[in-house]
């Protein structure tokens with residue numbers, strides 16, 4: 001008799017899934033995956049400082065997990081403005097792109113497949129994470145209820161109350177969209193780099 005595990009579908013109904021099926025190869029778009037076992041994105045807050053740069057530690061972490069059929073990386077900010085937690089990696093500076101290449105090379109060497117998860121956290125941020133200590137941006141100026149995770153003056157991670165964000169103007173929206181579009185271009189080596197990401201401005 002084949003072993004099965006219980007999962008809960010989106011509708012809340014329990015389903016039995018056979019372990020054999022989990023281990024079967026599957027096609028996902030253009031990719032042939034050896035199994036249905038993927039690794040969910042997990043924020044680790046382990047990027048090298050200063051600069052939120054992925055480095056050998058992150059490469060080792062992902063390489064150790066390359067036997068998953070598919071890895072979705074930890075969420076990675078598309079701009080300094082898009083950062084919401086201390087020490088998360090970005091992909092908006094040349095150094096960060098080189099850091100991610102270390103990671104992808106390590107995963108590929110172990111025959112793994114990895115996708116980068118991009119994020120811009122909006123109001124789930126704090127001035128200490130923003131360029132020039134500016135207010136985080138959001139659709140509306142509504143303060144989140146929970147706490148922000150930031151680095152204090154002693155280099156420790158601490159939880160502090162969120163602040164009321166600045167609401168974005170309609171004219172700013174193309175800039176936010178461009179932050180994502182630029183990342184795609186970066187990965188194809190077609191971007192002109194802003195070496196100091198803190199200089200990223202509306203005009204970039």
Ligand SMILES: Cc1cc2nc3c(=O)[nH]c(=O)nc-3n(C[C@H](O)[C@H](O)[C@H](O)COP(=O)(O)O)c2cc1C
Nearest residue numbers: 039040041042043044072073074075076088117119
């Ligand atoms: C420590 C931690 C970090 C996480 N980081 C991310 C993240 O960067 N991006 C994301 O989409 N989800 C993130 N998640 C959500 C997980 O990927 C996953 O969806 C969640 O834990 C629920 O998994 P489950 O349905 O298997 O219980 C995080 C979860 C945890 C516990």
